[in-house]
Amino acid sequence: MSLSNLTRPWAAFSYGFLDPSAKREIRRKMIKAIAVPGCQIPYASREVPIARGWGTGGLQVTLTLIKPASVVKVIDQGADDSVNAASIRRFLSRVSGAGETWDTLAATIVQSRHRIPEERLRDDQVLVLQVPNPEPLRPVQPNMSIARQMHADADYGRLWLVLYEQMVRSGRIMQGAAYPALVNGRHVMTPSPIPRWDVPKLNMARHLTFLSAGREKRLYAVPPFTRVEPLVFSDVPYKVEDHTRLTCHRSGLTGVFMNEIPQAAGGSVFEASDSHLGIKAIRRAEGDAAEIGPLWYQNGEFRG
Amino acid sequence: MADPVPTQDDLRDNAAFEALMWAMARPGSLHDLPGGIADLVLALVDRECRVLVDDPSLAQVVAATGAALVAAEGADHAFLTRAEGALAVLAALPAGSPLYPDQGATLVLPATLGQGQRLRLTGPGIEGATEVHISGLPDGFIDLRAARCRYPEGVDMVFVDVSRIMALPRSTTVEGI
Numbered sequence: 001m002s003l004s005n006l007t008r009p010w011a012a013f014s015y016g017f018l019d020p021s022a023k024r025e026i027r028r029k030m031i032k033a034i035a036v037p038g039c040q041i042p043y044a045s046r047e048v049p050i051a052r053g054w055g056t057g058g059l060q061v062t063l064t065l066i067k068p069a070s071v072v073k074v075i076d077q078g079a080d081d082s083v084n085a086a087s088i089r090r091f092l093s094r095v096s097g098a099g100e101t102w103d104t105l106a107a108t109i110v111q112s113r114h115r116i117p118e119e120r121l122r123d124d125q126v127l128v129l130q131v132p133n134p135e136p137l138r139p140v141q142p143n144m145s146i147a148r149q150m151h152a153d154a155d156y157g158r159l160w161l162v163l164y165e166q167m168v169r170s171g172r173i174m175q176g177a178a179y180p181a182l183v184n185g186r187h188v189m190t191p192s193p194i195p196r197w198d199v200p201k202l203n204m205a206r207h208l209t210f211l212s213a214g215r216e217k218r219l220y221a222v223p224p225f226t227r228v229e230p231l232v233f234s235d236v237p238y239k240v241e242d243h244t245r246l247t248c249h250r251s252g253l254t255g256v257f258m259n260e261i262p263q264a265a266g267g268s269v270f271e272a273s274d275s276h277l278g279i280k281a282i283r284r285a286e287g288d289a290a291e292i293g294p295l296w297y298q299n300g301e302f303r304g
Numbered sequence: 305m306a307d308p309v310p311t312q313d314d315l316r317d318n319a320a321f322e323a324l325m326w327a328m329a330r331p332g333s334l335h336d337l338p339g340g341i342a343d344l345v346l347a348l349v350d351r352e353c354r355v356l357v358d359d360p361s362l363a364q365v366v367a368a369t370g371a372a373l374v375a376a377e378g379a380d381h382a383f384l385t386r387a388e389g390a391l392a393v394l395a396a397l398p399a400g401s402p403l404y405p406d407q408g409a410t411l412v413l414p415a416t417l418g419q420g421q422r423l424r425l426t427g428p429g430i431e432g433a434t435e436v437h438i439s440g441l442p443d444g445f446i447d448l449r450a451a452r453c454r455y456p457e458g459v460d461m462v463f464v465d466v467s468r469i470m471a472l473p474r475s476t477t478v479e480g481i
Contacts, residue, residue, distance in 0.1 A: 005368060015310040015314045016314070020313070020314070021350055028326075028353075031410065034328045034429075034473060035475060036455075036475065041406045075367075094308070095308055096310075128441075132339060151404045153402070184428050184475060186455065197365065208325075223330075223428045223475075224428075224431075225430055226428035226429065233378070304307045
């Protein structure tokens with residue numbers, strides 16, 4: 001063993017931005033994350049050229065997976081064209097030579113903040129969710145050592161208590177995003193701040209999901225065909241947002257998750273949150289042959 | 305900025321990891337791994353790892369990564385080229401703890417896939433149930449695996465058949481039929 005064995009010729013930069021050693025560490029943690037679905041696995045979380053809390057966790061997982069043949073779609077709250085989504089997508093393609101797309105059907109890797117596309121993901125696709133707070137127990141137990149012990153004991157009673165208190169105070173469950181869900185019958189995870197609408201898309205899905213929190217330095221995974229059950233009371237069924245009767249004012253889409261846009265004159269209009277699905281619907285209405293894949297929801301009802 | 309071009313090492317590690325990732329995500333499925341066991345070493349192992357190897361030439365590959373060569377009790381990865389010693393290794397490898405399930409080791413060992421003993425697999429990554437055929441494992445290996453894999457504790461396994469792999473993460477339930 002000599003120093004020259006352990007070093008490489010100088011290069012201006014590593015392919016995919018992260019150095020090979022960082023990628024190996026994330027790979028090892030991703031393998032453990034798959035082996036114990038929903039269990040938060042600590043990792044080193046390297047510096048990347050965006051600020052912590054803006055998608056660094058998702059970015060590191062994507063940079064580890066990416067290769068020149070990859071096609072990446074980046075979503076920010078449903079949209080492909082927001083500054084955050086566009087910047088991350090351009091960064092990914094610049095450091096890897098991978099293709100960029102807005103189309104869910106064309107993507108091999110979908111990195112997303114707070115939404116899962118409305119079109120069903122396939123067996124060969126990887127969904128990477130950016131996670132601000134990976135610890136579902138944090139609202140009930142700020143001490144992370146004790147929270148770890150609670151995960152070890154599967155001691156999740158206080159999460160039901162939170163939901164019960166919401167029922168008592170408000171008459172319904174108020175948890176809108178990051179709804180806690182039991183994965184593989186063992187670990188409760190926070191599915192990142194996706195709306196309730198999106199949580200059933202993780203249950204027994206065909207695709208592989210990674211959830212990664214860069215600031216908190218933890219990642220976890222939901223493999224395909226894994227049970228993801230939102231915590232519910234047996235007499236209070238899980239309810240997704242009721243967007244059945246809403247129509248997108250730009251594309252005419254119905255039965256998908258909508259953004260509410262308040263109007264100056266009072267009232268509000270609605271717009272499909274999955275922006276590229278809306279664009280494809282508009283193109284089709286104009287006679288273009290934009291292909292829309294099968295959707296998870298039909299008329300506001302989840303299609304298992 | 306010049307067009308980013310991956311080196312041969314980048315491509316090899318990326319492809320090996322992709323095969324391993326999908327093998328883990330879909331237990332029982334077969335995936336191509338052209339370079340065999342050495343590719344997995346290079347894609348995963350680093351200075352931070354403690355590795356058990358049973359083969360001198362593979363030990364050189366591991367040593368070149370800077371990883372420590374240790375006995376089974378202290379290893380986070382075990383790469384075996386012969387199945388004979390696999391029982392003792394599996395019995396000794398760390399399986400993590402309820403507090404730290406991620407400290408369960410990864411065991412990579414040779415097997416013949418597609419023939420031999422029939423196993424029925426259920427669990428995450430499997431739609432319903434799937435059947436695989438495997439041979440070349442020591443007697444009692446599958447029973448010992450069940451004893452060591454007290455979910456979420458356990459040892460994750462990768463079976464290498466020359467240039468194909470199949471994985472059994474600890475979350476998979478295995479029944480012999």
